[in-house]
Amino acid sequence: MTLAFTCMAVHGRSQQAETEFTESWLITAKLGSGINTNFRSGRPDLYVGSVGLNPQFAVVKGLLRVGANAAAIYTDKKMSGLFGPTLAYRIKTFKTENFGSIGNLQLLAEANWGTNLQQMAGGGLAVELLSLAQIGLSVQRDYKQNNWWLQTYIAIHLKKPSSQTDRYSR
Secondary structure, eight states: HHHHHHHHHHHHTSSSOOOOOOOOOOOOOOEEEEEEEESSSTSOOOOEEEEEEEEEEETTTTTTTEEEEEEEEEEEEEEEEEEEEEEEEEEEEEEEEETTEEEEEEEEEEEEEESSSOOEEEEEEEETTTTEEEEEEEEEETTTTTTTEEEEEEEEEEEEOOOOOOTTOO
């Protein structure tokens, strides 16, 4: 009898509505900081600063978002633009007992092309907090200029995913 109630409780928890990575648009504003390096001692590491927008849409509800990057980058005393596709795969959700999810851990994949001949591919990890903000770390390899870009970033959600509301509640 106790085993039956335990199985029903576990099954009920697993059937809760997914509140993250919903099928709607999400737009984030990113502010990044890091270095541009080739890991050789002959050349100093260069500062990288960035500001950008990242619209995303969940293509697999609760699991996978696809989007685009558009950023202004400052490095090597030059301003440039970076553009490209991005993927976010939800690895883990951090849940509480009574209040649902407080955040999630995401695996990121990106490819970017820049106005100063950058051709980059890479990825990283991000933590999304309360569907309001993200903090993350990314590593990208610039194959055209033979450099590595290591960046941390903070992002706020400009347009949160819309939740389904009851049309009769007003």
